Amino acid sequence: MSPPIFWRATQTRVIVILAALLGLACFADPAHANPPRNPGVPASVAIGQSVTCQPVSTTRPQPVLPKGFTERILYSGCLNQPTAISFNASQTRVFIAEKGGRVWNCDLATPTCTLIADLSNEVCNDVDRGLLGIAVDPRNDGKIYVLYTTPPATGACSGNVLTHGRLSLLTTAAAGTTETKILPPAGSGNQTWCFFYTSHSIGGLVFGVDNRTLYVSAGDGASFDQVDYGQLDTACGDGTNLPQGAFRSQGVSPYSDGAVLRITNPGSTTQSVALVAQGLRNPFRFARLPGSTDELYIGNVGWNSWEAIDHVTVDGQDFGWPCYEGWSPGANFAAAPEPDYQNTGYCGKFAGATAPFYAYAHTSYISADDSRGRTCGGKRNGGGPDQNxxxxxxxxxxxxxxxxxxxxxxxxxxxxxLLRQCIWTMQPPNNVPQAFARDLQGGPVDLKAGQNGDLFYVDLVTSTIRRITHN
Structure with missing residues (x-):
């Protein structure tokens, strides 16, 4: 099973961190817990205060990279569980979201970060929940969109409790930072997303090619431990009108769970929201194809057997979860029926599915190099391709x-x-991956092109931001 991101990393080091963010099916042993605070992180920082991170350094030991590439650590010792990054238009600064609710504005010329917002009182930071998405307005560095899980109406944010999601706009000025609630709007009684379990929460944010349209993703809000068609609880309207649970990704409820939405003119009087894709288990991260298109590629976190990349080309595409997942190589790579949910008897209500652009099985290596070297998950002295x-x-x-x-x-x-501790690359429409970075110190939870066209990534395990350059 693929475990939730934030509470399982590897068998050896960060067993309590990772699995929950992506809402993977659980392993039985790891405890649901947040990792300890990075000991180098200042315990208390005021809004507007700057901190100096450790100097930029070369990763030791280096991951295995193609010839000429080098990985460098940009920000270390000053962040606590970073989850996502976004660059300003000139790519001189990077904005960083922390899982607990803090937002930083960091200088790319010096390892200095300034705290511009602290939403910790508004964020449910528990296992897979937290501040997970950030996007700087390409037209205005002073506007930063953030996506986070909100706490329950009463009681602590811990374990299985009713939570929701929120998209907000942070506006920075000399007088400070103000938050404007975008989705749902302030005062609205209608919730956009509903979650009960500690995973499959909200996901990422991406601007469209027009630099005005914002795309937002969210998981299905269902149990990641067992088959959930709404029979397990009464939260989010479940238990009353089956199917619900994971089937919320098929539009059977008022919530936009298991989906990607497009928000036109976010926060304005002409704001509109449209469904772009549904039938997604946990679209934790997604990216827009470079160029004059709004085609999206979604990293769809899998259940027991598959991880997938889904390609969105037109509005309303349905990728089939929970009735379909992964692909069937023997059936011309069509979407494969998901037996656990097919057995519920509810899948006959829903038609077909768009097959993934690419999928990899938990029982398989991803590239030929991985297989030969038993890397990217496997142990060199034995063990399967997803050893961890x-x-x-x-x-x-x-x-x-x-x-x-x-x-x-x-x-x-x-x-x-994150768990195989590797990064791969391909050039669509080619969907044959090759290993790019192997034997990472931790694991990536966000990948972005930044200054000079270099690849940057957020390493949740080591609480660092890293940059891969080429000589």
């Missing part, structure tokens, strides 16, 4: 601005698996 589990935890594109990256690594799709 599998989870597609990050996905992103580079663009064509790099003057140093070889052609095959520009305008390329990259995806990472």
């Amino acid at each position: 589990g599998s989870v597609i935890s990050a996905i992103g594109f580079t663009d064509d601005t790099s003057t140093t990256y070889p052609a095959q690594f520009k305008n390329a799709l990259y995806f990472g698996d």
Whole structure:
């Protein structure tokens, strides 16, 4: 089974961290718990206060990278569980979201970060929940959109409790930072997302090619431990009108769970919301294809057998979860029926599914190099390809601005698996991956092209931001 991101990382080091963020099916042993605070992180920082991170350094030991590439650690010792990054338009600064609710504005010329917001009192930070998405307005560095899980109406945010999601706009100015609630709007009694379990919460944020449209993702809100068609509880309207649970991703409820939404003119009087894709288990991270298109590539975190990349080309595509998952190589790579949910008897209500652009089985290596070297999950002295589990935890594109990256690594799709501790690359429409970075110190939970067209990633395990350059 693929475990939730934030409470299982590897068998050896960070067993309590990772699995929950992506809502993977659980392993039986790891405790649901947040990892300890990075001891180098200041315990208390005021809004507007700057902190100095450790100097930029070269990762030791280096991950296995293609010739000419080097990984460097940009920000270390000053962050606590970073989850996502977004660059300003000039790519001189990077904005960083922490799982607990803090937002930083960091200088790319010096390892200095300024705290611009602390939403910790508004964020449910528990296992898979937290502040997980961030996107800087490409037209205005002073506007930062954030996506987070909200606490229950009463009681502590811990374990299985009713939570929701919120998209907000942070506006920074000399007088400070203000928050405007975008979705749902302030005062609205209608919730956009509903979650009960500690995983499959909200996901990521991506701007469209027009720099005005915002895309937002969320998981299905269902149990990741067992088959959930609404019979397990009465939260989110479950238990009354079956099927619910994971079937919320099929639009059977008022909530936009297991879906990607498009928000036009977010926060304005002309704001509109439309469904872009549904039938997704946990679209924790997704990316827009570079160029003049709003085609999206979604890292869809899997159940017991598969991790997938789904390709959105038109509105309303249905990727089939929970009735379909992964692909059937023997059936011309069509979407494969998901036996656990097919056996519920409810899948006859829903028609077909769009097959993944790419999928990898938990029982398989991802590239030929992985298989030969027993890397990216497998132990060199034995063990299967997902010795520690599998989870597609990050996905992103580079663009064509790099003057140093070889052609095959520009305008390329990259995806990472936190538990296999590797990053792979391919160039759509080619969907044959090759290993790019192996033996990472931790694991990626966000991948973005940044300054000079280089690939940057967030390492949740080590609470660092890293950059991969080419000589």
